[in-house]
Amino acid sequence: MTAIQLDPGWLEACLALDATALGGFWSSAQWLKELEDDRRICLGLVTGEVLIGVACGWLVLDELHITVLAVDPSHRRKGNGQLLLLGLLQRARQNGAIHATLEVASDNKTAIDLYARCGFRSAGCRKGYYRDGRDALIQWRQLDESNTI
Numbered sequence: 001m002t003a004i005q006l007d008p009g010w011l012e013a014c015l016a017l018d019a020t021a022l023g024g025f026w027s028s029a030q031w032l033k034e035l036e037d038d039r040r041i042c043l044g045l046v047t048g049e050v051l052i053g054v055a056c057g058w059l060v061l062d063e064l065h066i067t068v069l070a071v072d073p074s075h076r077r078k079g080n081g082q083l084l085l086l087g088l089l090q091r092a093r094q095n096g097a098i099h100a101t102l103e104v105a106s107d108n109k110t111a112i113d114l115y116a117r118c119g120f121r122s123a124g125c126r127k128g129y130y131r132d133g134r135d136a137l138i139q140w141r142q143l144d145e146s147n148t149i
């Protein structure tokens with residue numbers, strides 16, 4: 001299992017993973033933007049030639065805005081989500097980020113627990129943030145040298 005920086009050659013694999021893991025979260029154009037933009041980090045977990053997880057984020061000055069974290073359902077509960085998230089935080093810190101932030105649906109317990117294990121704390125709530133009306137928790141963590149990743 002290897003974590004690699006994804007490039008536009010992985011577009012079809014990202015769309016396939018998006019369909020199985022996220023139920024069609026982003027369009028092809030949105031994935032392409034994520035894979036092409038130099039300010040974005042898009043890490044993929046690959047076994048053989050198959051993409052089984054992704055973690056992406058956008059560097060805005062010294063902040064990493066995490067945009068997606070997803071693992072194929074048949075590869076969950078094996079530590080892959082945590083591996084990807086910590087890999088993304090490390091890359092972001094190497095690129096100058098000192099904070100990381102994300103939004104997570106307030107009923108997504110698995111993801112909230114994973115983020116808490118990786119040092120994230122809630123700092124607010126966006127009411128009705130998602131299309132289906134669910135609230136989003138806004139989460140943050142520091143990435144400075146004194147924190148372990």
Ligand SMILES: CC(C)(COP(=O)(O)OP(=O)(O)OC[C@H]1O[C@@H](n2cnc3c(N)ncnc32)[C@H](O)[C@@H]1OP(=O)(O)O)[C@@H](O)C(=O)NCCC(=O)NCCS
Binds near residue numbers: 071103104113114
């Ligand atoms: C959230 C998500 C990325 C987690 O991926 P994952 O690979 O299952 O993550 P991990 O394996 O690192 O951790 C998940 C759970 O597996 C457990 N686990 C990890 N390794 C394990 C092992 N070897 N044996 C048993 N359980 C294990 C973890 O303790 C954790 O348990 P918890 O949910 O009770 O806290 C995945 O569920 C997913 O893609 N969900 C849909 C998309 C989503 O919600 N993304 C987040 C949006 S903000």
